[in-house]
Amino acid sequence: MPHVVLHALADAVDPAEAYRRISDFRRYPEFTDTVREVSVEPPLPDGSTLSDWTVLFRGGLMRWRERDTYAPDTHSLAFEQITGDFQSFSGSWRCEPHGPGTRVVFTASFDLGIPTLAEILDPVAASTLRHLIGEIVKGLLGAEVTDESADTSRD
Secondary structure, eight states: OOOOEEEEEESSSSSSHHEEEETTTGGGGGOOOSSEEEEEEEOOOOOOOOOOOOEOOOTTEEEEEEEEEEGGGEEEEEEEEEEEESSSSEEEEEEEEEEEEEEEEEEEEOOOOGGGGGHHHHHHHHHOOOOOOOOHHHHHOOOEEEEEEEEOOOH
């Protein structure tokens, strides 16, 4: 399954503030044309939320619903697709202290569910995801991606 990891540094933002901004999914469309819409439902009894996403991909729209689980004590959150256009999509955000600011770590694994086209589509999807997350962290935090990697091999 393809796996994407990005690191970004936000020198002027502390981890708690970075986490607060990253957790505000509704703002993501402000920072990239790729994210067309995000709606977030009120928190469930366990504190998690359900969010619906519409994202531009290869000239079309991808849609999914995910469960977002928040861990404010560790400045991290996890997400997992419940329904949608991916076969599977899950990952996490983590905001950790780094000097006077914050290192943001984003990870995601996905399966587009089209094994015959995986060799072609997986690298494109990974590249799109890296670009999208880079735009979001730059817009939300003034951060620049410092390290990125993608493993698009199939498990």
